[in-house]
Amino acid sequence: MTERPVVLVTGGADGIGRGIVEVLADRGWKVIVNDLNADKTAKVAATVNGLPLVADITEDAAKLIEDAVKSAGRLDGLVNNAGVIVRAPLDAIEPAQIDRAFDINLRAMMLLSKEALPHLSKSGGSIVNLASIAAVAPQNTGGVYSATKAGVVAYTRQAAVEWGHKNVRVNAIGPGMIRTAMAEVIYQDAELYEKRRAMVPLGRIGTPEEIGSVAAFLLSDDAKYVSGQTIMVDGGFSHTLISHLPQPEPD
Numbered sequence: 001m002t003e004r005p006v007v008l009v010t011g012g013a014d015g016i017g018r019g020i021v022e023v024l025a026d027r028g029w030k031v032i033v034n035d036l037n038a039d040k041t042a043k044v045a046a047t048v049n050g051l052p053l054v055a056d057i058t059e060d061a062a063k064l065i066e067d068a069v070k071s072a073g074r075l076d077g078l079v080n081n082a083g084v085i086v087r088a089p090l091d092a093i094e095p096a097q098i099d100r101a102f103d104i105n106l107r108a109m110m111l112l113s114k115e116a117l118p119h120l121s122k123s124g125g126s127i128v129n130l131a132s133i134a135a136v137a138p139q140n141t142g143g144v145y146s147a148t149k150a151g152v153v154a155y156t157r158q159a160a161v162e163w164g165h166k167n168v169r170v171n172a173i174g175p176g177m178i179r180t181a182m183a184e185v186i187y188q189d190a191e192l193y194e195k196r197r198a199m200v201p202l203g204r205i206g207t208p209e210e211i212g213s214v215a216a217f218l219l220s221d222d223a224k225y226v227s228g229q230t231i232m233v234d235g236g237f238s239h240t241l242i243s244h245l246p247q248p249e250p251d
């Protein structure tokens with residue numbers, strides 16, 4: 001390919017999305033940065049010589065993808081990153097909270113991917129969806145979030161099977177604890193931060209760029225026989241369950 005491949009990153013103006021945008025731009029991608037806030041989106045797009053696309057992903061998926069393809073002329077990758085955490089115990093959850101979580105975290109992903117499919121099929125491109133370790137491990141007051149993210153993992157597998165013959169790969173990333181605005185209330189508390197950090201086998205909280213480099217791998221030809229997978233990027237944290245059990249002293 002002589003021209004730069006083009007990728008659309010939703011929620012790309014902050015947090016993990018921004019890390020993904022920066023790593024992909026570094027690796028030679030032309031990045032279309034989607035987000036809600038016009039100033040932030042324009043700033044991030046300018047820093048990577050990319051293209052801003054201000055839109056709410058829940059509103060009109062066909063128009064969003066049409067605008068993206070019009071602005072860059074082609075589409076080789078889609079990173080469905082935008083997501084929200086909705087906190088509510090399941091016995092007190094409101095219908096509007098369920099709708100918001102599913103609309104942003106799963107429904108928009110499904111409609112954007114559907115609209116992007118013909119373009120990705122033409123270019124032999126691929127999709128990366130943002131799941132979470134919460135897809136496989138319940139968390140206090142995060143029930144609806146976990147359900148949406150389990151949906152992302154199932155949707156990723158399903159789309160990989162349905163779209164493989166169209167030459168489109170679909171994979172997901174399940175971040176663990178990554179320092180972004182989404183979880184900043186936790187990380188501003190020094191004691192909480194330290195307790196969380198100490199629970200990660202690799203001994204630290206992750207960075208948005210560490211999600212970006214896995215997205216770059218999944219979008220690249222290095223992963224050209226990988227489809228339907230969710231890679232947990234969590235420093236090993238999601239495998240620590242049994243290690244928290246009290247054990248007898250070794251002989």
Ligand SMILES: NC(=O)c1ccc[n+]([C@@H]2O[C@H](COP(=O)([O-])OP(=O)(O)OC[C@H]3O[C@@H](n4cnc5c(N)ncnc54)[C@H](O)[C@@H]3O)[C@@H](O)[C@H]2O)c1
Nearest residue numbers: 011014015016056057081082083130132175178180181182
């Ligand atoms: N931070 C973590 O520890 C963590 C862990 C697991 C999974 N994730 C997932 O990673 C993804 C990114 O999370 P983050 O921590 O960077 O979040 P964040 O809140 O820091 O950033 C999310 C970005 O998405 C944008 N966004 C939200 N709703 C949107 C909409 N309707 N249309 C367009 N843009 C929208 C926001 O404006 C924001 O810029 C999410 O899907 C999240 O569920 C994050």
